[in-house]
Amino acid sequence: MTVSESDFDVVVIGAGAAGLAAALSAVEQGCTRVLISEATSVVGGSSRLAGGVVMGSGSRLQQKAGIDDDPSDLFKEYMSLNHWDVAAGPVKRLTARSGETIDWLADRGVKFFDRLIFGGDERKPRSHCVDGGGQSLVNALSAACRSAGVDIALGHRVDQLLTDGDKVTGVIAEGETITADAVVIATGGFGANPELLQKYFPSSWTADWTWYIGADGSRGDAIGFAEQLGAQLTGFDRGLRTLDPHFAKLNEAFLPGWTILLDSSGRRFCDETAPYGILDTLVRARGNRAFVVFDDAALRPPAESADRYRDCYKQVWPNHPPFRPKNYTADLVDENVATGRAKSARDLPALAEAIGVPAETLEGEVHRYNTLAANGEDTDFGKAGKFLLPLSTAPFYAVEVRPATVNMTSCGLRIDEKARVLRHDGAAIDGLFAAGECTGGILGETYMGSGNSLANACGFGRIAGEEAAHAARSGAAS
Ligand SMILES: Cc1cc2nc3c(=O)[nH]c(=O)nc-3n(C[C@H](O)[C@H](O)[C@H](O)COP(=O)(O)OP(=O)(O)OC[C@H]3O[C@@H](n4cnc5c(N)ncnc54)[C@H](O)[C@@H]3O)c2cc1C
Structure with a gap:
């Protein structure tokens, strides 16, 4: 004009x-x-x-x-x-x-x-x-x-x-x-x-x-x-990057509280509900690659604990509906397991093999996390007790994520x-x-x-x- x-x-x-x-x-x-x-x-x-x-x-x-x-x-x-x-x-x-x-x-x-x-x-x-x-x-x-x-x-x-x-x-x-x-x-x-x-x-x-x-x-x-x-x-x-599982271009600023986040060697390294800017920095320090791990109960929760699995975000914004998982839903995960993008296994050693980390490390981290969950306190990284749900229902899932969703430069x-x-x-x-x-x-x-x-x-x-x-x-x- x-x-x-x-x-x-x-x-x-x-x-x-x-x-x-x-x-x-x-x-x-x-x-x-x-x-x-x-x-x-x-x-x-x-x-x-x-x-x-x-x-x-x-x-x-x-x-x-x-x-x-x-x-x-x-x-x-x-x-x-x-x-x-x-x-x-x-x-x-x-x-x-x-x-x-x-x-x-x-x-x-x-x-x-x-x-x-x-x-x-x-x-x-x-x-x-x-x-x-x-x-x-x-x-x-x-x-x-x-x-x-x-x-x-x-x-x-x-x-x-x-x-x-x-x-x-x-x-x-x-x-x-x-x-x-x-x-x-x-x-x-x-x-x-x-x-x-x-x-x-x-x-x-x-x-x-x-x-x-x-x-x-x-x-x-x-x-x-x-x-x-x-x-x-x-x-x-x-700039600001958020973690992307390469599913369907859905921006997910925060991880669901029921996930655990592991580095490339299979070690847990943070409170998964940390602010997205902090997660970005932590993943940058770990080679810009990580795995989001969860179990089947998170995707198909039993009726008696459905609320705990649904309300899985620390952040509650007055100008936003309650945060809900976008990528980590049963439909999208199943779809991506079928294509090989997400990995699924009946047990943890098999999951470890699928993502190329030592079985001992992955099993050890999940066992340790489940113990923290049973005690109701994350003495390792301080995730709030209400998000601590054990990873104990097979099949187990692991999704490689990269900080590949560019929010701003x-x-x-x-x-x-x-x-x-x-x-x-x-x-x-x-x-x-x-x-x-x-x-x-x-x-x-x-x-x-x-x-x-x-x-x-x-x-x-x-x-x-x-x-x-x-x-x-x-x-x-x-
Ligand atoms: C989905 C999303 C959610 C976000 N949420 C938040 C939030 O809640 N809080 C927060 O702090 N930040 C948020 N951010 C980041 C924030 O919105 C942006 O960084 C900020 O709004 C940038 O403002 P700006 O005016 O600098 O640029 P923009 O708003 O991008 O405006 C730049 C304008 O310049 C125009 N332009 C470019 N080149 C030319 C040219 N040569 N000639 C004429 N015009 C040109 C563009 O078309 C554009 O209209 C979010 C970002 C996104 C994408």
């Missing part, structure tokens, strides 16, 4: 959560001519597909729920969980404004549930759940953008950035040249681009196995812009705490800002938990929009 004008204060590339937050913030900072150029025919990108959980510390909702929290605690936990291997300056700014960003979203029509959840392994509940998920968040922000006068051009993919010397002066989209005082890149990740996944997120890649759950527009166009401008990329091989443009994009020589590129999944260095080796990425998209979207507005008004970022 053609846009109404060819000169804007701020052009935002991409209409996901980051782009919408950036555009709205630019208007709120006094810009009157703001354009969002969106490649696809819909607003929302991966943001609209999201569960709609947003992490934030110090929000009004937390206070209302009586949760005494402070953004500096979030910053400390963020840094510890990531072994300080993230960009501390930008992360500090993001976390400092994270609660205020939840309030900002709520004030612009995003409806959150009162009840907060634990998104990962944090000490206090900080994950805010949007009623209606990511689509509702996007709807509220795009409605706010439209009523603030933001021009949203759909089917308008930006191919190139316009430059004048070292300064970015606009974009070229669908053959149209559009000038701007400042440009915000908010093009999302590269999960839909197999070549870029192999190059920048190789640990997610297993040929004929890896798949992406996000939007088609996540083609990694920001990486092309980086090449054009000599901008830095950071966050190599980072976090290698991208390096930005500073003002969302300015940095060149190879370390200088901020004049007139250029970036936010959300197209950036790197903010999300670390371990996904903090549900809400980490939308907090980044909304939080840095706001910062990028504000800074772009300042740049547009003054000719340089404040």
Whole structure:
């Protein structure tokens, strides 16, 4: 489509959560001519597909729920969980404004549930759940953008950035040249681009196995812009992967509590109900391969314990129906046993042989687990007692899983705490800002938990929009 004008204060590339937050913030900072150029025919990108959980510390909702929290605690936990291997300056700014960003979203029509959840392994509940998920968040922000006068051009993919010397002066989209005082890149990740996944997120890649759950527009166009401008990329091989049994492309963020997870040598190594970001990191440390093991009682539970087998998830989200197994159901497992993808055996030594681990190890681990289950306490890895069900009903099953479901990518443009994009020589590129999944260095080796990425998209979207507005008004970022 053609846009109404060819000169804007701020052009935002991409209409996901980051782009919408950036555009709205630019208007709120006094810009009157703001354009969002969106490649696809819909607003929302991966943001609209999201569960709609947003992490934030110090929000009004937390206070209302009586949760005494402070953004500096979030910053400390963020840094510890990531072994300080993230960009501390930008992360500090993001976390400092994270609660205020939840309030900002709520004030612009995003409806959150009162009840907060634990998104990962944090000490206090900080994950805010949007009623209606990511689509509702996007709807509220795009409605706010439209009523603030933001021009949203759909089917308008930006191919190139316009430059004048070292300064970015606009974009070229669908053959149209559009000038701007400042440009915000908010093009999302590269999960839909197999070549870029192999190059920048190789640990997610297993040929004929890896798949992406996000939007088609996540083609990694920001990486092309980086090449054009000599901008830095950071966050190599980072992103969020969930464990996939290679059955039917069903994303299953959490494992059912009645499974045990074994490494390639047949050893159990964690609480199977751990947050998905933690499971991702643990499996990465074990060669990106593991086995999910369970027994027939889990697939066809006896009537008297059906409830225990059904309610097998630690996580209960107010904006989501109760989690239930997707892949690990009798129908899908039977189907995949028939094709050889899942292994089944009458006894544990035969199962061990089928998956190539020592029989003694597998038998020993199951025996040990069954003893823990009988005692009602997982003294090895701390799984809650209610999930401890013995693996004692033949046949037994084992499914090889890989962290091959790509949820999001976090290698991208390096930005500073003002969302300015940095060149190879370390200088901020004049007139250029970036936010959300197209950036790197903010999300670390371990996904903090549900809400980490939308907090980044909304939080840095706001910062990028504000800074772009300042740049547009003054000719340089404040
Ligand atoms: C199924 C699913 C569930 C998730 N659930 C959660 C959750 O509950 N909480 C959480 O924190 N995170 C969640 N995530 C991750 C999170 O949703 C994303 O990381 C985040 O929304 C990314 O926001 P963004 O604005 O950076 O990118 P996107 O929302 O992907 O938006 C980028 C936009 O840019 C457009 N674009 C790309 N290139 C161009 C171009 N050249 N020109 C113009 N437009 C372009 C795209 O079409 C897209 O619309 C989930 C992800 C998925 C896939």
